[in-house]
Amino acid sequence: MTARRRTRLAALLAACALASGCGLESSFALPFEVEPGSIRPVPGLAGVGIAVGSKDFTENQVLGYIAEVALDAAGAEVRDMTNIHGSNSARQALISGDVDLSWDYTGTGWISYLGNTDPIPEEKAQYEAVRDADLARNGLRWLDYSAVNNTxxxxxxxxxxxxxxxxxxxxxxxxxxxxxxxxxxxxxxxxxxxxxxxxxxxxxxxxxxxxxxxxxxxxxxxxxxxxxxxxxxxxxxxxxxxxxxxxxxxxEDDKKFFPQYNAAVVLRQRFHEAHPEVAEVLAPVVAALDNDTIRALNAEVDVDGRDPAAVARDWMAREGFVTLPAG
The missing domain is CATH 3.40.190.120 (Osmoprotection protein (prox); domain 2)
Incomplete structure (x- = not known):
């Protein structure tokens, strides 16, 4: 983490404390170790510091840890910035550069962040509208959306x-x-x-x-x-x-009344241009996620009481993206 980022993050954390906590909490390290599986070490990411954020609800935390596990296996120096309280705080952390990437939802981006009132019924069109508008207005890059649709x-x-x-x-x-x-x-x-x-x-x-x-x-x-x-x-x-x-x-909402809330990884365009390998590492992981999968992972946390980091790690291992250290 650069000195500039540490200074900015410290100031933001202090401001949050004065305001009874906006939610930036971090151990600055993954709580476990993983080893490569189908995700192999990427020379361009070796030692690159990547701060991964998430919102403070179960699903977004699990998704955040999934990204952390993938990038750690690829050789990045991952900073755990999950569990940011509130969508606006998580969004601001990304825009300001205190977080390098996080997961968000297309409907949230279109309605809550970009201020539109009418959702777009078709999920690809909704994604493309958010992707293009957020890049033009805010310099944020939405990677390809997943089949996870939390609507x-x-x-x-x-x-x-x-x-x-x-x-x-x-x-x-x-x-x-x-x-x-x-x-x-x-x-x-x-x-x-x-x-x-x-x-x-x-x-x-x-x-x-x-x-x-x-x-x-x-x-x-x-x-x-x-x-x-x-x-x-x-x-x-x-x-x-x-x-x-x-x-x-x-x-099934067969007449597409409800807005589309497909989960996608969002990062700053400048970071994406500097480290295009991040999108390449995450692409197969994003493609493996759907509603049934994330619903089961959410249940492991909310029903079985498991830690979201462990749930994410174990799913990544089951899918063969990573392996767990022996012993």
Whole structure:
């Protein structure tokens, strides 16, 4: 880490402390060692200092550690800057150069960072719009997006899906048209009333929300409420580990109502130009990730209580990207 970066980081950490903590926390070292697997040492990255950041929720921490493990195996000198509290703080750390790369989400970039109000339904088009705009305005490079799409959806129990042959949101709507008594929903209070929430879903898919029964819950309790039969359809985030743990089935948003939130690695363009090998190392790792994979990894942390760094390391080893030291 350069003296300039250390000075800037120290100042930012001090400011965060005065403001009750914006979330930049770091051990400045990986908590374990890995050895090369299919990721081989890259001469151009040997000894290059790379600070990897993440936001402070499980999935983003796991993704951050996945990037750290990959770059460590490639020979970089990785600095662990995961667990930055809040999207804005994580974004600012990247822009300022205190972090060299982190993972973010296309919908977050388009709506929260770039200030757009209308999402783009098709995920490739959404990615390309964010990629081009963020590069032009902020000098940030979005690498190719992954198949991880952490957006909204409705979920049902496996038995309910089998009984009613449900695969898509259109299937759900057809069922509640035939049998209105089936239209029992567990929703967050805000989602139940927002135009980009339940009323918007109803308008897009063509059903009357007033003809359904809505039960409101906090985000964390919707999953168990749906699993326990307090409702037939629960509002969920598509990559939440509790979906796997509770044997829920996510219904496809076949009319593409909800914004696309595909995960991608973001880094400053100047850093990308100086170290193009980073994108090459991470490309096969990004390609190996999808919703089922990240959902299972999230469950290892949130349900099984494992450390996100260990979860990331073990997945990278299972996939053959790295190997673990003997003994």
């Amino acid at each position: 909204y959806a409705f979920a049902v129990t496996e038995s309910y899906a089998r009984t009613h042959d449900l695969r898509t949101t259109s299937d759900m709507v057809e069922l509640i048209r035939r049998d209105p008594a089936q239209g029992v929903f567990c929703l967050e209070t805000e989602f139940a009333s927002r135009n980009d929430g339940f009323p918007g879903v109803a308008a897009t898919y063509g059903f009357d929300p007033a003809a359904t029964q809505v039960k409101t819950f906090g985000t964390g309790t919707i999953y168990t409420a749906t699993s326990n039969g307090l409702c037939n359809f629960g509002e969920v985030f598509t990559t939440d580990g509790r979906i796997t743990a509770l044997d829920l089935v996510v219904l």
